[in-house]
Amino acid sequence: MNRIVEIAACHSSHTSACKTQSGQVYMWGQCRGQSVILPYLTYFVCTDDVFACFSTPAVMWRPLSVEADEHLTVAESLRKEFDNPETADLKFLVDEKYIHVHKVLLQIRCEHFRSFLHESEEEIIEMNQFSYPVYRAFLEYLYTDSISISPEDAIGLLELATSYRENRLKQLCQQTIKQGICEENAVILLSAAVKYEAQDLEEFCFRFCINHMTVVTQTNAFAEMESELLKNFINKASRSGAFKN
Known part of the structure; x- marks a missing residue:
């Protein structure tokens, strides 16, 4: 039947x-x-x-299912190709680990690489100045315009951003560092902010120290604070009324 x-x-x-x-x-x-x-x-x-x-007019008796196409935007395509050994034409060796990148993209996205790679024919470049998490986060930023790094490692990335004059990256680092501030590391972060001329982070750390003055002043970091920084901190804290009581 x-x-x-x-x-x-x-x-x-x-x-x-x-x-x-x-x-x-x-x-x-x-x-x-x-x-x-x-x-x-x-x-x-x-x-x-x-x-x-x-049918008149032509119809579908049930919803038409359309499979999503595999089209990627330019941003999605770049993100996908980061650290892809199949398409990369350049490798960075950091802490005995490779990071695969594309020379032309680095030159387009970063002034430092525009001059550094202009006449370079090397396929492998060894990097000793920064740690692997820091340098990987920096290279990935050039592909994605965002960073994924711990607040602790973000201090190293802030140093790199300052050295390479990457102002937007510098701002992203400051936002990430703020998320990891606590009484124990507030002075360390304040010192880093002053060193790398990160004004927004400096002000944030200073306000945090003022609001947690009792605990912060009892930390080892405060006891070991560089004399000039300590002098400036006390002067600024005094002008802010931190010692009125």
């Missing part, structure tokens, strides 16, 4: 269709303006085609 396994109908066009177990598709009702009283065997393999071809 050839059983019906699927049946469909469209009220607006008064058209019906069914599919049997053997794959045959039948239709009946109003088909191109004609009344088909008995199920009529078609050449279709899917009931959807009945409504697309014979």
